[in-house]
Amino acid sequence: MHIFIAYTGTADAFSWVLPTPTxxxxxxxxxxxxxxxxxxxxxxxxxxxDDTGCKxxxxxxxxxxxxxxxxxxxxxxxxxxxxxxxxxxxPFDFAVIQAASSGDKTAGEAARDWLNANNYDQPAxxxxxxxxxxxxxxxxxxxxxxxxxxxxxxxxxVLQYEYPASSTVGAVPCVPLKLTQxxxxxxxxxxxxxxxxxRAVPVSxxxxxxxxxxxxxxxxxxxxxxxxxFGGFGGAGFPGAxxxxxxPCDTKYEKLIADAVNGVEGHAFVTEMSGPTTDYxxxxxxxxxxxxxxxxxxxxxxxxDYLEKMLAEINSFGFPQQDPLLQAIIRxxxxxxxxxxxxxxxxxxxxxxxxxxxxxxxxxxSLPDSPWAFNPTLMTAEINNRIVKPIIDAQALIxxxxxxxxxxxxxxxxxxxxxxxxxxxxxxxxxxxxxxxTAKGTCGNDPDYFSAVTITFPDGTTQELTxxxxxxxxxxxxxxDITLPGNPTPLGRVRVLGASGEGExxxxxxxxxxxxxxxxxxxxxxxxMPTITEHVVPAGGVTDGSLASTAVAAQGNGGTPSPxxxxxxxxxxxxxxxxGAVSLGGSALIVVLLVLHVLLVAV
Numbered sequence: 001m002h003i004f005i006a007y008t009g010t011a012d013a014f015s016w017v018l019p020t021p022t023x024x025x026x027x028x029x030x031x032x033x034x035x036x037x038x039x040x041x042x043x044x045x046x047x048x049x050d051d052t053g054c055k056x057x058x059x060x061x062x063x064x065x066x067x068x069x070x071x072x073x074x075x076x077x078x079x080x081x082x083x084x085x086x087x088x089x090x091p092f093d094f095a096v097i098q099a100a101s102s103g104d105k106t107a108g109e110a111a112r113d114w115l116n117a118n119n120y121d122q123p124a125x126x127x128x129x130x131x132x133x134x135x136x137x138x139x140x141x142x143x144x145x146x147x148x149x150x151x152x153x154x155x156x157x158v159l160q161y162e163y164p165a166s167s168t169v170g171a172v173p174c175v176p177l178k179l180t181q182x183x184x185x186x187x188x189x190x191x192x193x194x195x196x197x198x199r200a201v202p203v204s205x206x207x208x209x210x211x212x213x214x215x216x217x218x219x220x221x222x223x224x225x226x227x228x229x230f231g232g233f234g235g236a237g238f239p240g241a242x243x244x245x246x247x248p249c250d251t252k253y254e255k256l257i258a259d260a261v262n263g264v265e266g267h268a269f270v271t272e273m274s275g276p277t278t279d280y281x282x283x284x285x286x287x288x289x290x291x292x293x294x295x296x297x298x299x300x301x302x303x304x305d306y307l308e309k310m311l312a313e314i315n316s317f318g319f320p321q322q323d324p325l326l327q328a329i330i331r332x333x334x335x336x337x338x339x340x341x342x343x344x345x346x347x348x349x350x351x352x353x354x355x356x357x358x359x360x361x362x363x364x365x366s367l368p369d370s371p372w373a374f375n376p377t378l379m380t381a382e383i384n385n386r387i388v389k390p391i392i393d394a395q396a397l398i399x400x401x402x403x404x405x406x407x408x409x410x411x412x413x414x415x416x417x418x419x420x421x422x423x424x425x426x427x428x429x430x431x432x433x434x435x436x437x438t439a440k441g442t443c444g445n446d447p448d449y450f451s452a453v454t455i456t457f458p459d460g461t462t463q464e465l466t467x468x469x470x471x472x473x474x475x476x477x478x479x480x481d482i483t484l485p486g487n488p489t490p491l492g493r494v495r496v497l498g499a500s501g502e503g504e505x506x507x508x509x510x511x512x513x514x515x516x517x518x519x520x521x522x523x524x525x526x527x528x529m530p531t532i533t534e535h536v537v538p539a540g541g542v543t544d545g546s547l548a549s550t551a552v553a554a555q556g557n558g559g560t561p562s563p564x565x566x567x568x569x570x571x572x573x574x575x576x577x578x579x580g581a582v583s584l585g586g587s588a589l590i591v592v593l594l595v596l597h598v599l600l601v602a603v
Contacts, residue, residue, distance in 0.1 A: 002029040002394070004156045011151050015120040015144040019133035022161045024141060028090035029156030030390035032319060033284050037193065040283040041406045043253075043272050045221035045435045047455070053440035054450060080110035084139060090386060091153040092143045099134045107134035115142055129178060152324035155386065173200065173422040181416035187258050190409045190420075192269070195398060198424040199274040199431075200405035201497040204525035205420050206506070206517070208260050208268035209492035213463050215256060217437060217455055218482060220249040256490050258410040263491035265514055266415030274405040274431040277398050284395040285318065292317040292388045294380045303334045303367065303374045304358030310383070311354070319387060326387060333379040334367070341365040405431075418518070421525040423499045444469075496521060 003018070049055045080102030086095040095118070099111035108131025112122045120142040122130070130140070143157070173194055194200035201207060215221075261268045282289075292313050300306040307330070311321055319326070327348075336351055345351040345363035356363040367374075398404070409420070437455050444451035450470045455463045465482060496517060497503040506517065 024159040024161035050440035054443035081114040195401040206268040211492040213488040259490035266411035269407040308354035
């Protein structure tokens with residue numbers, strides 16, 4: 001499992017807890033993997049204009065704005081907690097613990113108390129949920145930043161561990177979402193990528209489709225505006241390639257998904273795409289065109305010469321030079337003298353200019369004195385281990401599977417009562433990234449203005465947009481104030497899916513019917529993964545705002561899954577986002593992206 005973390009806050013306030021079925025093997029992933037995968041699978045909408053009608057002059061129209069990504073205790077613990085492993089990986093110190101009931105404490109309470117005592121803060125409300133995983137004999141992986149590490153050095157965590165496969169269908173990816181309810185915000189997006197042999201489908205959740213007639217085609221589709229590309233779920237406060245500023249069209253699309261999912265009371269995923277991994281064989285890295293020659297760096301003992309060549313190699317590899325992790329590695333291996341010899345070198349942009357650090361450079365004298373010495377071999381090894389290798393390995397993982405599926409759910413904390421379980425269905429077709437419709441315009445007395453547009457959808461149904469009076473030459477006024485006829489509901493078809501067939505389409509989505517179907521779906525999911533249960537939210541909903549944690553678990557056909565349940569500590573005035581990618585022992589991959597907007601440590 002690869003889990004992406006976007007965190008804002010202080011380094012000493014960062015901690016993170018993940019439940020796993022067995023002791024995992026830990027390594028480091030890459031933020032860029034998530035950014036590139038997201039960009040490649042984000043949905044697009046395109047209008048094809050009928051040549052027989054009145055058409056827009058698209059070359060004069062603006063592009064619609066869419067975002068483009070963006071101290072360990074050791075030994076046996078007290079109070080029913082045993083420390084099974086500890087160490088460090090990348091920027092993290094970690095401990096793996098197992099909890100059991102002790103005296104009047106439940107296993108969850110014992111785990112929570114140990115975590116709090118060791119600076120992995122958990123609120124009181126986390127104990128019952130921690131107890132659920134403890135009673136399933138899960139262990140807990142607790143992480144925090146190592147001494148002197150900065151938040152800019154946080155990068156995805158990769159976990160590998162054994163998980164027995166289902167006796168009926170083999171791989172059963174699961175996202176233990178219930179732990180997230182502790183401090184999740186309303187309308188929290190959960191984006192799941194699954195790699196496997198066939199299209200992935202939800203088993204414990206419904207599959208919902210968006211009603212295409214509820215989408216603002218004239219405002220947000222290409223054809224009038226050129227080449228819109230939807231961004232990911234993000235927003236202010238989450239800098240970097242993965243979380244960029246959302247745009248009006250992003251917001252409207254996200255709301256459309258949220259409203260559709262709310263139409264089935266929050267227990268549904270929208271399948272945004274599913275297709276062959278051959279379409280993504282170079283998404284993360286194209287090894288035939290991109291390379292990083294580390295051997296060309298290890299002999300460069302002058303920091304300025306090294307920086308100049310290293311940045312050229314990073315550029316050749318296609319990795320952003322402004323990435324916070326790369327900058328943190330540079331600062332760690334090429335520190336400034338304290339105090340500086342030359343005050344002109346105080347700013348990083350001046351000090352770390354390659355020419356300034358060469359032997360005769362302006363900032364060379366501001367490097368530390370002996371016994372410090374620049375070590376190009378160590379710096380190259382860290383760049384390779386923390387940046388280059390994770391990207392290459394992730395692409396190899398994608399290429400080793402046949403199908404990639406992206407599913408999205410947006411739900412509230414009080415709807416996080418069931419863990420999403422997925423299976424693979426060979427009978428369902430692919431879902432294209434590009435959504436299309438055909439438009440035919442009508443001009444009135446003035447040929448430069450639309451009076452009406454008819455949109456025809458792939459199923460043959462149409463939508464008539466009348467009384468437009470919109471310019472087809474200047475795109476002014478824009479199409480943002482159009483009222484869609486009939487006030488179409490965002491929710492389209494709703495299905496109950498399984499490991500085969502086309503599934504059952506629900507014609508009645510009343511609360512009573514949904515409740516009955518959820519019970520049956522939960523029973524079906526339990527037959528695949530016996531530990532799946534429903535968690536009842538306390539009366540009044542979730543009130544503890546100190547923690548939001550995400551649980552991610554998956555299982556591979558070969559019996560080796562990867563998963564985890566991300567959790568994080570209660571620290572005020574911090575934000576954290578978790579995005580999980582689960583690598584399953586050669587059989588399936590589940591990548592989970594959870595985006596929360598919480599002014600506390602959260603997942």
